[in-house]
Amino acid sequence: MKIEETALPGVLILTPRRFGDARGWFSESWNRRALQDAGLHLPDFVQDNHSFSAAAGTLRGLHYQAPPHAQGKLVRCGRGALYDVAVDARRGSAHYGRWVGVELSFENGRQLWVPPGFLHGFVTRVPDTEIIYKCTDFYAPQADGAVRWDSLGIDWGVRDPVLSEKDAQAPGFDAFDSPFEYEG
Numbered sequence: 001m002k003i004e005e006t007a008l009p010g011v012l013i014l015t016p017r018r019f020g021d022a023r024g025w026f027s028e029s030w031n032r033r034a035l036q037d038a039g040l041h042l043p044d045f046v047q048d049n050h051s052f053s054a055a056a057g058t059l060r061g062l063h064y065q066a067p068p069h070a071q072g073k074l075v076r077c078g079r080g081a082l083y084d085v086a087v088d089a090r091r092g093s094a095h096y097g098r099w100v101g102v103e104l105s106f107e108n109g110r111q112l113w114v115p116p117g118f119l120h121g122f123v124t125r126v127p128d129t130e131i132i133y134k135c136t137d138f139y140a141p142q143a144d145g146a147v148r149w150d151s152l153g154i155d156w157g158v159r160d161p162v163l164s165e166k167d168a169q170a171p172g173f174d175a176f177d178s179p180f181e182y183e184g
């Protein structure tokens with residue numbers, strides 16, 4: 001398991017080992033003990049999500065769940081390729097409003113740890129892309145929120161993405177009343 005820091009403290013890239021042979025490869029996509037042995041103690045996960053996007057340039061985000069239902073997410077790409085983005089939305093954080101983006105693909109096997117208090121979104125790079133992510137809290141539709149994808153200057157690499165109605169109508173980051181506080 002390779003663990004790398006990103007430009008945004010708290011957001012991490014995890015790359016599990018792949019054991020290749022004549023059939024293909026095998027990988028432990030999640031192993032709590034291996035992460036603990038590496039000094040990384042993530043919160044418990046209670047829900048796994050899996051979504052499929054048919055078209056390249058499908059953008060889902062930027063999403064969050066407000067406390068007490070805030071979610072940390074461990075994200076990976078099951079098929080295809082995507083650009084995954086985390087935004088620090090914790091009031092009082094030295095990095096408030098800053099974002100980091102990482103290419104996740106079936107090929108590179110990378111995973112992105114997006115802690116609670118961060119907005120999350122992604123855009124698909126190729127057709128027929130699957131994303132799979134573990135969440136530290138359950139879906140709570142009443143706490144669900146979105147920030148407009150193009151309000152933070154993120155370079156998504158796409159001009160006119162495929163969006164849900166909810167995401168197309170989301171408020172910009174300037175109008176976003178963040179429910180998250182930096183807790184150190």
Ligand SMILES: Cc1cn([C@H]2C[C@H](O)[C@@H](COP(=O)(O)OP(=O)(O)O[C@H]3O[C@@H](C)C(=O)[C@@H](O)[C@H]3O)O2)c(=O)[nH]c1=O
Pocket residue numbers: 049051060061063064073120121122138139164
């Ligand atoms: C997120 C979610 C959605 N749903 C339902 C609600 C709705 O009818 C349908 C589609 O929901 P959405 O349009 O919100 O799906 P989507 O736009 O894929 O939302 C997801 O985007 C990424 C970026 C995230 O980080 C996730 O937390 C989540 O917000 O699925 C659940 O039943 N459970 C869930 O956990």
